[in-house]
Amino acid sequence: MVAVCFYLHIHQPYRLGRFTFFDIGTGKGYWDEETNKAVLERVVRKSYLPTTRILLELMKETNFAFRTAFSITGVVLEQLRKQKYDEVISNFIKLIDNGCEIVSETYYHSLAFLFSKKEFREQVKMHRELVQELFGLKPRIFRNTELVYSNEIAMQAEKMGYRGILAEGHEKILGWRSPCFVYRAKDGNIRVLLRHYKLSDDISFRFSLHTWEEFPLTADKFAAWVNAHNGNGEIVNLFMDFETFGEHQWPETGIFEFLKHMPKEILKHPDNEFVTPYEAIRRFPERGELDVPFIVSWADTERDLTAWLGNRMQQYALQKLYELEERVKKTGKADIIEDWRKLQISDHFYFMCTKWFADGDVHKYFNPYDTPYDAFINFMNVLEDLKRRIEDVENHKITRDVAIKFLGNVNDGNEFYCVDGKIFRNLRELAEGLRKISSDAFNYHVNASKNDFANWIANCIGDVKLAEKIAKLNDAKLMRRAILDRIKYLKRFI
Numbered sequence: 001m002v003a004v005c006f007y008l009h010i011h012q013p014y015r016l017g018r019f020t021f022f023d024i025g026t027g028k029g030y031w032d033e034e035t036n037k038a039v040l041e042r043v044v045r046k047s048y049l050p051t052t053r054i055l056l057e058l059m060k061e062t063n064f065a066f067r068t069a070f071s072i073t074g075v076v077l078e079q080l081r082k083q084k085y086d087e088v089i090s091n092f093i094k095l096i097d098n099g100c101e102i103v104s105e106t107y108y109h110s111l112a113f114l115f116s117k118k119e120f121r122e123q124v125k126m127h128r129e130l131v132q133e134l135f136g137l138k139p140r141i142f143r144n145t146e147l148v149y150s151n152e153i154a155m156q157a158e159k160m161g162y163r164g165i166l167a168e169g170h171e172k173i174l175g176w177r178s179p180c181f182v183y184r185a186k187d188g189n190i191r192v193l194l195r196h197y198k199l200s201d202d203i204s205f206r207f208s209l210h211t212w213e214e215f216p217l218t219a220d221k222f223a224a225w226v227n228a229h230n231g232n233g234e235i236v237n238l239f240m241d242f243e244t245f246g247e248h249q250w251p252e253t254g255i256f257e258f259l260k261h262m263p264k265e266i267l268k269h270p271d272n273e274f275v276t277p278y279e280a281i282r283r284f285p286e287r288g289e290l291d292v293p294f295i296v297s298w299a300d301t302e303r304d305l306t307a308w309l310g311n312r313m314q315q316y317a318l319q320k321l322y323e324l325e326e327r328v329k330k331t332g333k334a335d336i337i338e339d340w341r342k343l344q345i346s347d348h349f350y351f352m353c354t355k356w357f358a359d360g361d362v363h364k365y366f367n368p369y370d371t372p373y374d375a376f377i378n379f380m381n382v383l384e385d386l387k388r389r390i391e392d393v394e395n396h397k398i399t400r401d402v403a404i405k406f407l408g409n410v411n412d413g414n415e416f417y418c419v420d421g422k423i424f425r426n427l428r429e430l431a432e433g434l435r436k437i438s439s440d441a442f443n444y445h446v447n448a449s450k451n452d453f454a455n456w457i458a459n460c461i462g463d464v465k466l467a468e469k470i471a472k473l474n475d476a477k478l479m480r481r482a483i484l485d486r487i488k489y490l491k492r493f494i
Contacts, residue, residue, distance in 0.1 A: 001271030002180070003235045004226060005193060005280050006068040006263075007166065008242040009143070010048070011109050012040055012076045013347040015368050019381045027489025030339060030382050035368060040079050044088055047246035052091035054245075054256060058263050059098055066263040067099040069276045070242070071143050074107030074127050075345060077134065089134065096135050101276035104128050104139035104162065110344035111145060111308060113153055114295075115322040123341070124160060141166065141277040145346055147195065147239070147298040148305070151291065154185035154192065162190060164281040166239065168298040169194030173290065180233025181287035182280060191281040192290050195239040195298060199225060204240040208253040216254070219261035227269050234284050235275070239298070308349040313376040318349060320383060324390065331393040335492060339386060343379070351375035389492075397465070403493035406463045414460040416452075419444045427461065427483055434480040442476045453479065 017032035058066045070092065080088055096102055106112060107127040112120040124142070132138055142162040144153055149167035157165045169179025179194035202222065206212045214221070226236050241248065249255035266272050275283065299307045309315055321343055328340045352372045369375040392398040409425040416424040420441040424430040430453065434442075445452035451471050458467035466486045473479045 001273070002226060002229045002233060002269075003273050003275045003280065003283070004266055005235055005237045005239075005275055005277055007070070007103065007237070007239045007277065008068060008244075009071050009240070010076055010242040011073040012036075012043060012079060013109065013345045014075060014079075014342050015039075016348065016378055016382055019378050019385070021381055024381055024385045025388050025489070026485035027487075027492060028385075028485070030385075031342070032368070036079065037083060040076075040083060040085075043243060043247055044080075044085050046251070047243050048085070048088045049091075050251075050256060051242065051245040051259070052088060052095065054259055055095055055100075056091060056098075058260065059095070059100075062263060062267060064099055065267055066274050067101075067276055068095070068274070069101040069103055069141075070095075071103040071105045072131075073105065073109045074123075074130050075109060075342070077130060093135060096137065099276070101141070101278055102131055102135055102137065102139055103141045103143050103166065103277060104131065105143050106145055108341050108344050109145050109346055110341075111148065111305075111318070111346050111349070112344060113144060113148070113156070114305075115318065116325055117156065119322075119325060119344075120156070121160065140164065141193075141281075146307075148295060149192075149292060149297070150295050151186045151293055154190050154292075155188050158185070158188045158190035164191040164193060164277055166193050166195070166237075166277065167290075167292070168296050168303055169196055169237065170296065170303045172303060173292045173296055177288065178233055180229050180236055182235065182284045183288055183290040184286040186289050186291040191286055193235070193237050193277055193280060194290075196236050197298070199236060200238050200240050203238070203258075204244040204248065207244075207249050207255060207258070217258065219258055219265040222258075222262055223265035223268065226266055227272070230269070230271065234287075235280050237280075306355065307353050308346055311352070311354050311372075313354075313372065314349045314352045317352065317376060317379055317383070320380075324383075324387065327390050327394070328386075331390055333389075333393060336386065336389055336393070343383065343386070348375070348379055352379070398490070398493050400493050403490040406461055406466075407487065407490055407494075410460045416456045416460070424456075427457075427463075427466075427487055430457075431480050431483040431487070434476045434483070437476055446474055446479075 015032045015035050016030055019028065019030060055068060072092065104124060105127055106120065106123040107130065108123055110123060112123055128139060140162060141164040142157040143166040147166060147168050149165070154165050165185070174194070179196050183192045183194065185192050202217060207217050209215060229236055245255055245259055263274065295305055296303050297305060309318065324340060328337055351367050351369050352375045354372050407427060416430065418424065418433060418441060420438060422433050424433055454467045454471035457470055458464050463486070466483070469482050470479055473482065
């Protein structure tokens, strides 16, 4: 007999919006809400909804002999809930209620383990709590971001209470051994399930490749390849991205028809079965110790970290990001901590990868940048803005009370009386007045000998930082823009 463990990973990042050097310190938001919403809508329509419906139908048609496992990042669950894709979440709940399994991971799909064990543990705990809230169960199997694995990672997962962990079953860690057995991590008791990358990639990467010698891939042909492991393996682990179905492989390729028939073709063999990861480690004995003293992943042919840490830009960006950890957490500001964690999403660093822009790598499918250098510059501008927000808190320059004071009306008697008859009581009114002010009136208040607006902002409102900026401007439109940016920034603290 041979058991099949079918596992799908679901993730969509928060993408950054365009953020230039001139946006730093203006209060501009970081995230491209429009693009994030549009991409998720497309993936839900093309992949998540049709695939979950097929999986539910397959379970019924096979009398629940077919089942699968999922890992769903916290950030995609956030987006699904925010955009009210209730049917997608409901379908996952139904799948899990009927015997499928959900696997634990980092909430932000991050590389935190490589830079901060504390942050790694916090993100795993966040994800576990979200899974318990939504699905009512506590995951017992762990997968690290992009199947990043080593002896040390397995040990950490075991300390956190996990019974099993997923990893890439590549020759560089297996040598002559087969990925079709359960292994035990070195110096521990946690069990390791290894991805059968050849069979998995036949579906996820080669399915629609017309130059592939095995094209077209049919369900019965694939089932025969699985059956060939009868007698020389106990479990075939098929691990791939959920978006394989409908997004990476479009419906026109026949991928949905393949999915509808593949499990039933495998189950035609009387001794075959589908198992979830936890069932696998309970049912099958470990067949040896797996010693992986170095880092491996399921990315590209090298199966290493070069997709995220292969060039100086990526290394520098990650280093500077994690250097902020202690300062970020000491602020106690939920918005700063959340933005910092969203910046850990591994996709930001994949977008900076230089080695893939010469080929057709599927991971750049959702890349919003023209070049990796654009991705790096954009990211570092955002990071600089985040640092300034941290400094404001550290230096007590801006607190909630201060922000309210700066945005509120001045005390009676401190109003600004414009030469054109307008009266300004707060920054918003000043910005509106500057939109309509005549050149003569503006030049009366701002000239070579004085800047009445800057003086009023400093002495009556008390915002010295804004006053210093206004003092350098002699154009009403630029002045108004600076005031509106400051208003937007100050609102973050309220």
